[in-house]
Amino acid sequence: MTKQPPPPGVDLGSLMASEFHELKNQLGYLTLALGEVVSRHPDAAPWLLEPRRICQNISDRLVQALTLYKNDQGRLELNVDAQSPAAFLEDICAQSKALAGQKIRVECHSEGCPPFWFFDRYLMEMALLNAIHNALQFAREHIRIGVHLADGGLCFEVRDDSAGYPAHILANQGHDPGRTATGTGLGLFFSHTIARAHESKGQHGHLTLSNDGGALYRLWIP
Amino acid sequence: MTTAPAVNFSNLAVLVIDDHPGMRTSLRITLSNFGVTKTDMSQGAFDAVHRIKQRAYDVIICDYNLGEGRDGQQLLEELRHGKLISMSTVFLMVTAERGYERVMSAAELAPDDYLIKPFTAESLQQRLTQILRKKAAFAQVHLWLDQGQLPEAVLGCDRICALPPAYTIDAWRLKAELLIALGRLDEAKEIYDQVLAMRVVPWARMGLARTLFLQERHDEAEGLLLDLVDDAPDFMAAQDFLAQVQEAQDKAEAALETLAKAAARSPNILNRQRALGEVALSQGDLDTAERAFSTVVERNVHSILRSGDDHARLARVQVEQGKLQEAGATLRELRSHFPNDPKAAIAADIVESLKETRAGNAENARTVLERALSLAASHEAPLTEQISLDLAKACLSSGLEAEGQRLVQTLVNNNHEDNRLLRSSRRMFQDLGRADEGERLIQESVKVAVSLNNEAVMRARQGKLEEAADMLTQAATNLPNNVQIQLNAAQSLLSLMARDGWSPEHAQKVRDYIRLARERRPDHPKLGKVVALQQQLAKKFGVRDP
Numbered sequence: 164m165t166k167q168p169p170p171p172g173v174d175l176g177s178l179m180a181s182e183f184h185e186l187k188n189q190l191g192y193l194t195l196a197l198g199e200v201v202s203r204h205p206d207a208a209p210w211l212l213e214p215r216r217i218c219q220n221i222s223d224r225l226v227q228a229l230t231l232y233k234n235d236q237g238r239l240e241l242n243v244d245a246q247s248p249a250a251f252l253e254d255i256c257a258q259s260k261a262l263a264g265q266k267i268r269v270e271c272h273s274e275g276c277p278p279f280w281f282f283d284r285y286l287m288e289m290a291l292l293n294a295i296h297n298a299l300q301f302a303r304e305h306i307r308i309g310v311h312l313a314d315g316g317l318c319f320e321v322r323d324d325s326a327g328y329p330a331h332i333l334a335n336q337g338h339d340p341g342r343t344a345t346g347t348g349l350g351l352f353f354s355h356t357i358a359r360a361h362e363s364k365g366q367h368g369h370l371t372l373s374n375d376g377g378a379l380y381r382l383w384i385p
Numbered sequence: 386m387t388t389a390p391a392v393n394f395s396n397l398a399v400l401v402i403d404d405h406p407g408m409r410t411s412l413r414i415t416l417s418n419f420g421v422t423k424t425d426m427s428q429g430a431f432d433a434v435h436r437i438k439q440r441a442y443d444v445i446i447c448d449y450n451l452g453e454g455r456d457g458q459q460l461l462e463e464l465r466h467g468k469l470i471s472m473s474t475v476f477l478m479v480t481a482e483r484g485y486e487r488v489m490s491a492a493e494l495a496p497d498d499y500l501i502k503p504f505t506a507e508s509l510q511q512r513l514t515q516i517l518r519k520k521a522a523f524a525q526v527h528l529w530l531d532q533g534q535l536p537e538a539v540l541g542c543d544r545i546c547a548l549p550p551a552y553t554i555d556a557w558r559l560k561a562e563l564l565i566a567l568g569r570l571d572e573a574k575e576i577y578d579q580v581l582a583m584r585v586v587p588w589a590r591m592g593l594a595r596t597l598f599l600q601e602r603h604d605e606a607e608g609l610l611l612d613l614v615d616d617a618p619d620f621m622a623a624q625d626f627l628a629q630v631q632e633a634q635d636k637a638e639a640a641l642e643t644l645a646k647a648a649a650r651s652p653n654i655l656n657r658q659r660a661l662g663e664v665a666l667s668q669g670d671l672d673t674a675e676r677a678f679s680t681v682v683e684r685n686v687h688s689i690l691r692s693g694d695d696h697a698r699l700a701r702v703q704v705e706q707g708k709l710q711e712a713g714a715t716l717r718e719l720r721s722h723f724p725n726d727p728k729a730a731i732a733a734d735i736v737e738s739l740k741e742t743r744a745g746n747a748e749n750a751r752t753v754l755e756r757a758l759s760l761a762a763s764h765e766a767p768l769t770e771q772i773s774l775d776l777a778k779a780c781l782s783s784g785l786e787a788e789g790q791r792l793v794q795t796l797v798n799n800n801h802e803d804n805r806l807l808r809s810s811r812r813m814f815q816d817l818g819r820a821d822e823g824e825r826l827i828q829e830s831v832k833v834a835v836s837l838n839n840e841a842v843m844r845a846r847q848g849k850l851e852e853a854a855d856m857l858t859q860a861a862t863n864l865p866n867n868v869q870i871q872l873n874a875a876q877s878l879l880s881l882m883a884r885d886g887w888s889p890e891h892a893q894k895v896r897d898y899i900r901l902a903r904e905r906r907p908d909h910p911k912l913g914k915v916v917a918l919q920q921q922l923a924k925k926f927g928v929r930d931p
Contacts, residue, residue: 188503192408196411242483244588245554254512
């Protein structure tokens with residue numbers, strides 16, 4: 164079979180993008196519906212936690228893929244505004260605890276962080292939730308989520324008690340989306356992209372991955 | 386991590402507005418899971434407005450995309466402008482894409498927060514908790530705002546800034562907007578400059594541009610907006626404002642280009658299409674005007690806010706284009722859609738008269754015109770500027786010379802600063818082949834208004850405050866629609882009272898002038914300053930209700 168070019172006038176990129184968008188919305192309904200079942204039949208919760216987490220994960224990855232596509236097309240625009248890091252972390256923590264269920268303990272720390280900082284709340288939330296998904300998947304007992312001032316910028320941290328990142332991830336630091344089939348590669352590349360997109364007075368944000376008694380994810384923005 | 390006090394959801398009255406039945410049910414169940422017991426649901430804007438008029442809601446959760454008719458942002462603007470919801474009401478917008486959030490977050494009337502679909506129950510609960518906490522912190526400020534006590538609200542913002550700094554930026558943003566409304570522009574500018582020194586955020590750039598515009602630093606405002614539009618081409622409010630600034634500078638071509646670009650990008654905003662049509666018409670770009678007004682007429686079918694003005698505008702453009710059959714059809718639609726609206730009947734007759742003139746039926750033209758004139762005489766409500774101008778044209782075309790000239794004079798006297806109207810008036814005389822004569826008439830009418838103003842300002846400077854006040858109150862009576870003169874009259878009376886003491890009669894007049902100005906030009910640069918002066922004076926004399 165020979166490879167067929169797309170028919171003239173069809174922009175496959177945009178077509179896929181709008182298809183992703185629609186799939187994402189459908190998954191949204193499914194996620195909400197599963198949440199409803201959990202709340203109506205609490206005894207079913209242990210069985211539904213995992214399907215719900217998977218739905219949320221697929222939906223998040225579709226959004227990430229869409230955002231990366233936009234960035235690739237030069238159309239990613241940030242909505243940077245003043246946010247309270249503590250309130251932001253509180254929001255993230257509530258979502259993480261719901262995802263973690265009884266199995267994994269979630270700790271949150273925002274002591275001493277500044278009253279406000281400028282960033283795109285939605286994209287930052289996507290990046291961090293993805294890191295938290297990974298951490299929850301590999302953690303043994305607990306994860307720690309934190310935010311603090313560092314080097315004149317704001318640093319978000321996700322730390323778990325797993326065996327740590329594998330060597331190839333530490334080697335490419337999230338710069339390469341294509342290295343794994345588990346979705347970790349895409350998620351870390353997304354974090355890397357979002358960090359880079361935050362810029363102030365010529366300084367860009369960055370992602371640092373290391374092992375320190377488990378995997379340590381650090382997203383720093385100026 | 387310190388946990389802030391939990392929010393009690395059980396006493397909240399919540400309204401969910403979404404055109405998707407599954408989403409409505411889902412949201413209701415989710416809300417009931419964290420304790421909300423009173424949830425009403427609407428499938429669209431029309432039903433929502435009806436419910437909101439019936440009872441007060443604490444929280445409104447609204448989908449941005451409401452299908453036919455209005456979108457969530459338009460609904461929010463209608464609710465806030467119409468004071469159908471108080472400042473303490475939470476308005477949470479739900480959108481399917483993050484694009485809207487970006488575009489709208491810098492709007493003057495932004496919702497309290499956004500949720501981007503899909504979202505989890507935890508996320509909804511968190512957002513609501515955080516907004517309700519913020520509302521609690523601003524409760525007193527919002528109360529003052531609802532009662533129109535702006536200076537107190539400004540002090541309230543200062544108090545919030547002095548507290549632990551969770552809401553500092555929110556307080557600054559609100560304070561800057563209040564300072565603009567009070568005409569304290571230098572202070573507002575200081576806040577925007579301060580925020581922009583930290584980070585270039587769109588709302589602060591927009592606020593700074595508004596401040597500069599009101600300070601009549603039009604070139605700087607335009608430069609700032611051009612940069613903003615360049616950096617954020619999807620930020621539509623900046624484009625609309627840019628067009629307004631360009632019009633104020635009498636850069637009609639640039640304004641037309643700005644609006645055409647904005648309308649191409651998002652054709653559904655009807656006010657933008659109207660503005661585009663009017664600017665195009667004032668420059669004689671009939672095709673663009675026809676396209677814009679056609680769009681408005683077509684899309685407006687479902688709106689409860691529609692009026693006959695849009696049909697009248699379209700029909701008059703079609704007459705000028707010589708498309709008399711189309712104009713006839715538009716006028717028939719106008720009459721049949723608004724059968725009991727006298728203003729629509731007058732507008733239809735006026736444009737009909739222009740059409741008959743164009744068709745060469747002088748007698749018919751005169752008959753419908755006379756019908757319009759007698760209807761207008763028996764009808765209280767003033768005609769819009771465009772229809773008045775059309776009436777003038779119909780009169781001048783049908784030999785009612787004195788009536789036509791009087792209409793133009795009144796229009797120009799009352800709107801001597803409105804570049805678009807002056808341009809349209811000039812075009813009308815050109816059209817009638819009487820450009821030179823028209824120019825003289827327009828210039829004289831402008832001069833009447835300007836010299837009256839200048840003369841009075843000079844007397845005031847010489848300390849002859851009574852004379853200045855007499856002249857301006859007389860002028861305000863003669864030119865009831867000239868906002869600048871109304872506000873100058875108010876200011877002259879306030880200066881007089883500042884010197885001689887409080888006078889209930891003067892104070893009443895000031896109130897009337899401010900009310901008239903607010904009705905006609907809520908964005909007039911001078912309005913805030915006069916209101917601030919009024920409140921300051923009332924405070925000085927211990928008058929509770931200025």
